[in-house]
Amino acid sequence: MIKRQTTINRIFKLSGIGLHSGHPVNLEFLPRREQGIVFVLNGVQIPARYDQVADTRLSTLIARDGAAVSTIEHLMAAFYYAGVTNCLVYIDGPEVPILDGSAWEFYQGMWKAGVYEFPEEQVYLKVVKPVEATHGDAWVRIKPLNTLDITMTIEFRQPVGLQRRRVSDVENAFSILNSRTFTMQEEIEAIKKMGLAKGGSLDNAVVVGEDDVLNPQGLRYRKELVNHKILDLIGDLYTSGYRILGKVEAHKTGHHLNNLLLKQLFSDPANYQIY
Numbered sequence: 001m002i003k004r005q006t007t008i009n010r011i012f013k014l015s016g017i018g019l020h021s022g023h024p025v026n027l028e029f030l031p032r033r034e035q036g037i038v039f040v041l042n043g044v045q046i047p048a049r050y051d052q053v054a055d056t057r058l059s060t061l062i063a064r065d066g067a068a069v070s071t072i073e074h075l076m077a078a079f080y081y082a083g084v085t086n087c088l089v090y091i092d093g094p095e096v097p098i099l100d101g102s103a104w105e106f107y108q109g110m111w112k113a114g115v116y117e118f119p120e121e122q123v124y125l126k127v128v129k130p131v132e133a134t135h136g137d138a139w140v141r142i143k144p145l146n147t148l149d150i151t152m153t154i155e156f157r158q159p160v161g162l163q164r165r166r167v168s169d170v171e172n173a174f175s176i177l178n179s180r181t182f183t184m185q186e187e188i189e190a191i192k193k194m195g196l197a198k199g200g201s202l203d204n205a206v207v208v209g210e211d212d213v214l215n216p217q218g219l220r221y222r223k224e225l226v227n228h229k230i231l232d233l234i235g236d237l238y239t240s241g242y243r244i245l246g247k248v249e250a251h252k253t254g255h256h257l258n259n260l261l262l263k264q265l266f267s268d269p270a271n272y273q274i275y
């Protein structure tokens with residue numbers, strides 16, 4: 001368990017295209033003294049926090065004072081895995097680059113930059129009362145536990161079907177980090193009609209066809225799709241501003257429910273302890 005507040009050891013940059021805009025976007029990572037991850041767009045500081053989340057339809061989008069940054073979830077998961085608690089992320093466009101569709105390149109950037117430890121202890125959030133968020137047949141809940149433990153179930157048409165994975169040692173489950181985002185082939189046209197996914201390709205997403213995935217290299221893991229949903233959940237949970245300790249169980253959850261869970265959690269101080 002990471003005991004201290006940390007930031008990156010030196011400034012580094014990353015560039016790529018936005019999944020939805022298709023436009024190039026540049027990121028610059030700077031060390032930060034205070035706990036928290038903060039994005040900076042056009043001079044506006046937007047804390048990567050659940051209460052700044054303004055849209056969750058296709059990704060997690062944060063907004064403040066007319067500035068908005070979308071698709072923060074994979075980057076947030078990379079911060080979680082790298083153990084970085086404090087960082088400023090300068091961005092010159094409205095969408096975090098999709099890169100290979102996973103959190104791997106973000107994590108590599110942080111790992112190469114190195115992690116700097118402050119003397120201050122990191123602040124954790126421990127769940128003390130069960131909380132849940134439900135929508136239709138989808139749900140996510142969190143119960144008291146001294147570590148972070150996640151069980152995720154997804155359900156899609158064949159050949160995906162029902163997939164489940166439990167990760168009890170989240171911090172060391174690196175197969176989560178490089179599992180890519182995915183879509184069903186038939187959904188692509190509808191998304192493109194909405195003017196979205198302009199930057200989407202087989203280089204940054206797994207596309208599930210009728211019988212198999214369309215990506216020539218296939219899947220990185222047998223459970224890559226459910227892994228990616230866990231990645232999204234870890235990134236979304238990190239918008240709590242803390243490393244959360246609790247047992248999470250989720251069924252067909254997404255960014256909307258993940259955000260709702262945090263709002264539910266923070267709605268009553270009796271639900272959690274900060275220490």
Ligand SMILES: [Zn+2]
Pocket residue numbers: 073074181228232
């Ligand atoms: Zn994702």
